[in-house]
Amino acid sequence: MISLDVWMRENPLTYVWFGSYAVALLIFAIEIAMVKHKRKITLQQVRLMRNAGDDTKTSISEEDSA
Amino acid sequence: MKPRQKRFMFIAIAVAGVATSVGLVLNALGGNVNLYFTPTQVFNKEVPNGRSFRIGGLVEEGSVKRENDGLTVNFVITDTHKSIPVVYKGILPDLFKEGKGVVAQGAVGDNGVMRAEEVLAKHDENYMPPEAADALKKAQAANAADSAAMPRNVPVTVTK
Amino acid sequence: MAINWFKYAAPTTFYGLAGKMIPWFAFSAAILFAIGLYIGFFVAPSDAQQGEFYRIMFIHVPASILSMFLYLIMAGYAALGLIFNTRLSAMMATAIAPTGALFALISLWTGALWGKPMWGAWWMWDARLTSELILLFLYLGFIALHASIDDPRRADRAAALLAIVGSVNVPIIYFSVKWWNTLHQGSTIKFSGTTMHVAMQQALFTMLAACWLYAIAVVLARVRSIILERERNAAWVTQLPGIADFAGGEK
Numbered sequence: 096m097i098s099l100d101v102w103m104r105e106n107p108l109t110y111v112w113f114g115s116y117a118v119a120l121l122i123f124a125i126e127i128a129m130v131k132h133k134r135k136i137t138l139q140q141v142r143l144m145r146n147a148g149d150d151t152k153t154s155i156s157e158e159d160s161a
Numbered sequence: 162m163k164p165r166q167k168r169f170m171f172i173a174i175a176v177a178g179v180a181t182s183v184g185l186v187l188n189a190l191g192g193n194v195n196l197y198f199t200p201t202q203v204f205n206k207e208v209p210n211g212r213s214f215r216i217g218g219l220v221e222e223g224s225v226k227r228e229n230d231g232l233t234v235n236f237v238i239t240d241t242h243k244s245i246p247v248v249y250k251g252i253l254p255d256l257f258k259e260g261k262g263v264v265a266q267g268a269v270g271d272n273g274v275m276r277a278e279e280v281l282a283k284h285d286e287n288y289m290p291p292e293a294a295d296a297l298k299k300a301q302a303a304n305a306a307d308s309a310a311m312p313r314n315v316p317v318t319v320t321k
Numbered sequence: 322m323a324i325n326w327f328k329y330a331a332p333t334t335f336y337g338l339a340g341k342m343i344p345w346f347a348f349s350a351a352i353l354f355a356i357g358l359y360i361g362f363f364v365a366p367s368d369a370q371q372g373e374f375y376r377i378m379f380i381h382v383p384a385s386i387l388s389m390f391l392y393l394i395m396a397g398y399a400a401l402g403l404i405f406n407t408r409l410s411a412m413m414a415t416a417i418a419p420t421g422a423l424f425a426l427i428s429l430w431t432g433a434l435w436g437k438p439m440w441g442a443w444w445m446w447d448a449r450l451t452s453e454l455i456l457l458f459l460y461l462g463f464i465a466l467h468a469s470i471d472d473p474r475r476a477d478r479a480a481a482l483l484a485i486v487g488s489v490n491v492p493i494i495y496f497s498v499k500w501w502n503t504l505h506q507g508s509t510i511k512f513s514g515t516t517m518h519v520a521m522q523q524a525l526f527t528m529l530a531a532c533w534l535y536a537i538a539v540v541l542a543r544v545r546s547i548i549l550e551r552e553r554n555a556a557w558v559t560q561l562p563g564i565a566d567f568a569g570g571e572k
Contacts, residue, residue, distance in 0.1 A: 103438055104255070107373035108362075110438075115377045115431040116358070119384070122423055123535065129419075130542045137546045141553045169404045172485055179486045183493070195501045196447040217502055254441035256370060264504055281441045284370060286506045288378070288517045294369030 197264050200243040208269070216245055216275060217264040217283065225259055238263060238275075245269065249277040256282035332409050332548045333557045339541040346538035353531035361524035368521075377435040379524050382509070383532040384427040388456060389491050391421035391536060395463070396488040399481035409544075411477035412551065414484060415467055416544035420536050422460035429453060440504055448497035449505035452490060459487040473551055 103110040187194060197217030198208050208214050216238050224237035224246075233250045236259075247265050257263060262283030269275045289297070361379040368375040395417040402410035432450065433443040444450065463480050470476035498507050509517055517525070552558050 100252075100438075107438075108376075110434070111373060111376050112362075114434045115380055118430060119380050119427045122427055126420065126423055126539055130539055130546070133546045134542065137549045141549055141558060144553055145559050165404055165406075172400055172403060175482070176485055176489070180489045183489050187493075194448050196445065196503050199502075254439065255372075256439055261370075279441075281445070281504060282439065283504055284439055284506055286509045288368050288371075288375055288509065288521050290366030290518055291369040292366075293518060 199240045200238055200245045201240055203245055203269065204243045213266060213268045213278065215264050215266045216247075217262070218244075220257065220259050220261060220263050222259045236263075238265060245275055246273070247275045247277050247280075249280050251280070253280055254282040256284050258282075332412070332552055333555075335409055336545055336548050339545050343538050343541050343545075346534045346541070350531050350534035350538055353527055353534060357524055357527035357531050360520060360527060365520040365524045366518065371439055374435060374438050375521075377431050378509075378521075379528045381428060381431040381435060382525060383529040384424045384431065385453065386529060387532050387536055388421055388425035388428050388453070389494060391417050391424060392456060392460070392484075392491055393488060395421060396484040399477075399484040402477055403481045403485070408551070409548075411481065412544050412547045413540070414463075414481065415477075416540045416547055418460055418463050418467075419543070420539050422457060422464065424532070424536070425453065425457040425460060429457065436504075442504075445504045447503040447505055448501045449494065449503050452494040452497050455490055456494060459483070459490060463487075 197215035200216060200218055202208060203216060218238040218240040221237040221239045221244055224235075226235045227233070228235070232252075233248065234253060235246065235248055237244045237246050239245075247267070249265065249267075257280065262285065264281045264283055265275060265277040266279040266281075267275045267277035357379065361376055365376070367373050395414045398410045398414040398417070401407060402414060429450075432453075436445070437443050463484050466483055467476045467480040470479055495508075497503060498505055549558060
């Protein structure tokens with residue numbers, strides 16, 4: 096622990112950049128990847144449903160937004 | 162009442178109720194939410210007896226003395242009203258400076274001295290480059306000198 | 322009423338509108354992040370007391386602000402959904418929660434990294450830090466509660482109540498440094514102005530704007546998926562270009 100204390104004081108910018116900013120940007124990157132993945136999965140599901148339900152066209156649109 | 166209004170009332174009452182109860186709880190907790198006690202509270206015996214607790218305040222100017230072993234430090238925490246002497250053996254945080262904020266955890270002995278197990282620095286919300294800080298300090302010193310010189314100047318101008 | 326606001330509250334309209342806006346928000350967020358980081362690391366001077374460590378502020382402060390504001394917006398949408406029974410409001414609340422949670426996480430993480438060299442401790446159970454941790458748990462509770470109920474409408478209602486009740490925590494976070502004595506310093510950005518050097522302010526506000534734009538882009542992208550998922554039986558979804566074209570070569 097003492098060595099980490101010394102290290103961060105000798106390399107404050109490295110500590111700040113990798114400790115905070117790189118971590119934050121990594122979190123953003125993961126979030127973007129998850130959002131894109133979800134979009135892909137959802138589109139696949141909807142297409143599957145559409146293809147499956149092509150013969151029995153039972154599309155019900157709920158209009159209940161007040 | 163329409164169902165929509167009913168739901169709105171329900172939510173409003175729920176939020177008001179929770180806010181009130183949280184407020185009451187925090188009020189009951191009172192001082193326990195505070196991270197530290199002030200030296201004045203220590204003098205008024207508002208601190209837990211015989212248990213380790215935290216004192217917060219400023220490091221009194223000119224009070225920091227290091228002992229010969231190089232690790233033990235003596236200093237005084239003040240809230241400008243009362244002050245408590247502290248002994249601490251260990252590494253101090255970078256921002257530990259005379260006249261700056263500090264929080265020390267430990268127990269106060271019968272002699273009124275706190276033996277600290279942990280010393281934390283508290284910094285303020287002002288951010289400025291070193292040059293600006295220097296300039297500010299000089300300006301404050303100049304102002305202090307002016308106001309100190311003031312009383313002596315007044316009689317001179319009067320006699321003229 | 323000149324404009325029918327409920328038109329935009331309908332998932333059908335909103336889906337297309339959001340799709341058009343996302344690239345703009347994402348693009349300007351990227352640009353502002355680059356500018357903000359440049360000012361923050363190369364233009365802004367080091368601090369008189371804290372040296373280089375204060376630079377953590379440029380991500381820590383925006384992340385904390387966003388975590389609190391997003392919570393209030395989420396609770397607001399949740400309340401709208403509960404009162405007016407609008408579908409889109411509940412979907413927006415669900416879409417905001419993960420982003421808010423991540424900003425709360427970034428705020429806590431960068432705060433710990435700032436606290437260690439400056440205060441001498443990674444973590445302190447002081448009022449500000451503890452209430453921000455509770456905010457993260459509220460976000461996680463909202464997500465977990467919503468996920469644990471199968472019927473989406475019932476999940477919306479249960480999670481909305483949690484969100485609305487939890488919003489009491491946000492003013493506690495903000496005022497904690499005033500109401501109690503804490504290790505955390507007071508607010509730098511006040512309604513009466515800031516106590517900060519100009520270049521530092523520019524870096525901070527640029528990063529704040531970048532975080533807002535990023536959050537909007539990500540939330541809109543997420544809500545589009547949620548709309549598709551929840552409205553998959555609706556006629557308009559099956560007629561969407563990306564889905565109608567994809568007939569597996571039948572046409």
